[in-house]
Amino acid sequence: MSWIVDRIRPREAPSFSRPLALLVAGALFLENLDGTVLQTAAPAVAQEFEVAPEGVSPAIVGYLLAVAVAIPVAGWVAERFGTRRTFLVSVAGFTAASVACALAPNLLWLCAFRIVQGVAGAMMIPVGRIAVLRSVRPTDLLAAMAYLTWPSLIAPVIAPFLGGVITDVLGWRWIFVLNVPIGMALAVGGALLVPRAEHRIRTPLDRWGYLLTAGTVVCLTGGVELLRDGRPWLVATLLLLSVTLAAAAAHGMTRREHPLFVPEVLRIRTFRAGNLSGSVYRLVITGAPFLFVLLFQAGFGWSAAAAGAMVTAVFAGNLGIKPLTTPIIRLLGFRRTLVWSIVAGGASLLAFAGVHASTPVPAIAVLLVFSGAVRSIGFSAYNTVMFADVPRDLLPAANGLSATLQQVGTALGVAAAAAAAGLGTGIAGPEAVELGYRLAFVPLAGLLVIPLVGALRLPAAAGGHATARR
Template sequence: MSNLSCQYTNRTALALLVAATFFLEFLDGTALATALPAIARDFQVAAADANVAMTAYLLAVAMGIPASSWLAGRFGFRRIFCLAIAVFTVASLLCALSPTLWALTAFRALQGLGGAMMVPVGSLLVLRDTPKNQLLRMTAFLVWPGLMAPVLAPLVGGLLTQYLSWHWIFLVNLPLGAAAFLAALRLAPRTTPDRTARLDWPGVVLTTLGVGALVTGLELLGSGHQAAAAVGLLLLSAALLVAAAQWMRRRGPAALFDLGVFRVHTFRATQTGGLAYRVAVTSIPFLLPLLFQDGFGWDPVHAGALVTAVFIGNIAIKPATTPLIRRFGFKPLLVIAGTGSALTFVACAALGPGTPDAVIVALLALSGALRSLGFSAYMNVQYADVSAGQLASANAVANTLVQLAHALGVAVGALFIRAGAALLPVADGSPDQYRAALLGVAALMLLSVVDCLFLPRHAGTSVSGRRPGTVKA
């Protein structure tokens, strides 16, 4: 086998490993949604309040990402990637042993810190040496976890919760984490640590606290029993902390991020509209199991099995995703995916306990197909025009916003549920409460479509291989 072929094979194997760890991290981030009613019963709290364990995990991931790229450069990519898997696995065991909701929340945060290192370090391992003409193929591996895990999570969580207990959502991570750790030792390349690398400590602290204040403020707002003044203070603090971080960045040579990457039009557009898109999409696996269980009174397996229909759509459209991108380009597909997804969310709000399962499966499968198109397009076009020197900063920024979107998806979903209860004269747990939340998510999805309309007509042609002018869009 030639050196070129060997390098391609090794890169593909590494991409599959990183995709597996992403899947593990994303799956665990959302599998608890189906188990929330059971966890709430065990810890004697409301189901919507038990989502603090989900939010703490996603919040820790988002807060931990800013320093992860520096850690990888300073101590070596292979070492940090393996450490991340180990922390994630050990924290999973501690989560399963948690005696209280607050203990579970704390250990979920520790688990999230392990995930925070896995996400950007793993993707940089794959992307940093990948030529532009292979980027579409390699990023396809990394798209799968974002598509599969949130959709399979409700079924996995439902099966484990109903037939074993919610603790097994974490216990299954032990053998999977051990296998991933051994594979990482074999496949992850050794890199020379940069002992002279400096970390922008003010930027790390300010950015981390800003992200934390933002998600915590939305979480408290969504919980429905906190003072408005405290929520407002947290959100204002988030804005001030992020602004201070950017001011400090301009004064120091060791900036946490090179925000010059936002001058790249395609990157900037896919991070702003992409954030709204991911927040909306991430809230759906949180809302639907609650609608089906609390609103319709269905058991966890029934609810989880129906939500898994989204995965059917993902699978069905996936072979056509790359050809569609090459044929039509990124901009038209992003507009179609966002608009179509918003319409499916509105249709979900019209479902009732008497709706035939076949209709629900068909609707959620269509939603999954649109989800696959949107995720694939965003994942590929965001790096299309980013130079090699800006890739580390672009990767750190993009992964921070992805994880922030996952944290915000749960918080925003809970916020819309509370808003639905406040606006409508219904009891807590009523189907109308969740229907109002789904309509709110549909409106949020349309914001991403507006942003996509400002993308250049032929955005990302260096990645898609589509020649300008081949299709009128």
Template sequence: MAGVLFMEHLDGTILVTAAPRIAADLGVGSAEIGLAMTVYLVTVATFIPVGGWLAGRFGARRVFCASIAVFTLASVLCAASTSLPALVAGRALQGLGGALMVPVGQLLVLRATDRRDLLRAIAWITWPALLAPVLAPLLGGLLTSWASWHWIFLVNVPVGAVALVAALRLVRDVETERRPLDAPGLLWTTVTVFGLVAGLQLVADPGWAPAGAGLLCAAALSGVAAVRWLLRSAHPLLDLRVYRIAGYRAANSGGLVYRAVVSSVPFLLPLLFQDGFGRSPVESGLLVTAVFLGNVGIKPATTPLLRRFGFRPVLLGSVAGGAACLAAFLLLAPATPLWLVTALLLLSGALRSVGFTAYNSLQFADVEPGRLSSANTLSATGAQLATGLGIAVGALVLQLAASAAPALPSAGDLFPHRVAFAVMAVLLLAPLLGALRLPPGTAAHVAGRLPRTAASRRAG
């Protein structure tokens, strides 16, 4: 599950460094290749909500295996593309496969995992979302430079083949709720998610900003209609009542902002190093790899940390520490010692790994088995939206700050980047306040820290 999730997340951003080479081969402008990235992200987010229903209707194991096959086949079609329309069509099919792999694969893991093992299971399926965006620029650059852009997609073939064989042999089907398709709920939800993701992708582009704003308005209206319908329907596509669970609500409100901010960092850092510091794409990619090393280095300690201190202290520490790292990025300059930059990136990667694991574990701690499908689908959709939101906000702040810089005599070349990191640091105050409001013993049964009784405290 972790392997296919890594593959899906990697393909969301790996085209960035290969865009000029692909554009030259296909005879289009580099900016037009952005359409292939956008259609992938939009398709993934749009079709995630239907994954839970498909799993109940046809069986989670069958849908999961089919999604791996679709994703792998689409990767071959992308590599064989000789025109931009063919590439976009292949990416759309790839996004469809990825959209089903995400919620259905996670549902298989959650259904098969005992509450006592939830922390370890979540830790395993969390790292793809952390590592893939960080490694994508470097891996895309290396494959494009040493081989050809086609290998960006062809590397998925052996991974997908191994994953499919493993899934057929190892994955057991899990019991899921079979319910009739909520067609109105599907319609309103699809329009909402499509409008949000597509609007966020377009609103940061000055040429497409009006269209993006229109899509966001349409998404807001359809979102209101979707909520009204889903709360009234006898068999809703998504059960919004799951938000009444305190831990789930906290992980998908403040946690949504946290995911958005964390997702913006791999986008903002390469721009800082390349445009602000004048480093090459390879040097920039190697520097950002320090975030990856921080993620991996702390991973064995994430579960022990949650078991030792509990969810509330760990969330407070990781969110506050993440905000401090973003604030420290404001002080970086081309002359900053390389060891200090690397140390800061390592710390940032470690903190984001701990925070991601804590939020992802907290959200399912108190969800009943009957609601897991809806809770998982809502969470996967929110995570995808948060990724798009974080990148869109980061790009928008950069553009606005760059436009305002000429009017400010004291603003230097690093001004737009510093403003972007400052805004992201301030945004982390929302999840910090949310973590402060959590009760001290939140999800203690999952962390393995059962609250002590009054008698035991007196005896102690």
């Protein structure tokens, strides 16, 4: 009879604001979309500015680097000036920078405006998320994170197709013009939904910690980006420098009274797994759509619109499985969910090494849908388990660090996919371009061994109270 009582007992209201969560999800979607939407427009930008297509890459990488560098200080800015004010100013800055990008007279100014756009976008990520998570109960964590997960899943997938269509129909500058009405809507929503009353903490900024962290991010991203350029000594120098700067930053933060990040959160096993090995997982799943587009366009000879349309099958898998992700996690627990999603995701990537131009399109679409479904499950599990055991007083510190690590993983995703493509095409040779792009999926899938080991080391009951029903 207990199950009858459970069914007729009135359910508690959620401990977070759904409208606020949707608002933040919209801001995250906009920020993530602009990180990749320019890729398919690169040839059109290059033609107008009279440069080679690869010469447009600073406008793409500069945005991602700006986001990664600005995120570490976003939490401090929000605590110092208030979540509501910071969110509204960042939305306004992002919208204004979008207008400037649309009016850019040359590539140099486009890169400069993209950097400003990235800094403003970076402020929206941790600030919006902490506004949602500040009062959430552990039993509502899965539901709250579901709202904040879909932007990171959808935006990188639909961006290639959306960017291609806008460029073909309206011109590449309209990619940025269309940000204006979205930004205005977010500003109105922020003014109405983000809480006004809040206690602000005025702590000094850890300037040395920030500079060392920013240097780590720049050197790490730059090193991975240069992997495809055939300069191993420069790559090795940058990667070694990034490790040195990271060690110096971590050491200094254990000695300062108000560190940029609180190293204590990394002692929490679920937080550590969700962010360290989880960042490698995010690297792979955000880099895969870029590799799909390369295979379909450069390997199979498809048009940009056809390749972009096919990649939307990944989005179909993401969206289709979304109502089931929470029940799956509740049924299997975080550990088993992560293990099986990583294994299935790796298998789906390896399967593309055997896909040919003659492979039936429906078969490719089914494989992409499956890849999207398993990545959605894994993404949701990682985004939830990392906060499952974080005490409320450490939530701001955990949020800032996790946002930084996630963005670094995202920034490295495209660079790692490009490096894998360069490795594959280098092995296959210029006469077997299709084979080269198919081979690129092997090292990308191989990187999933790192998060798999991290997931296997989690206790079977890790984050169990976050999967309990209310």
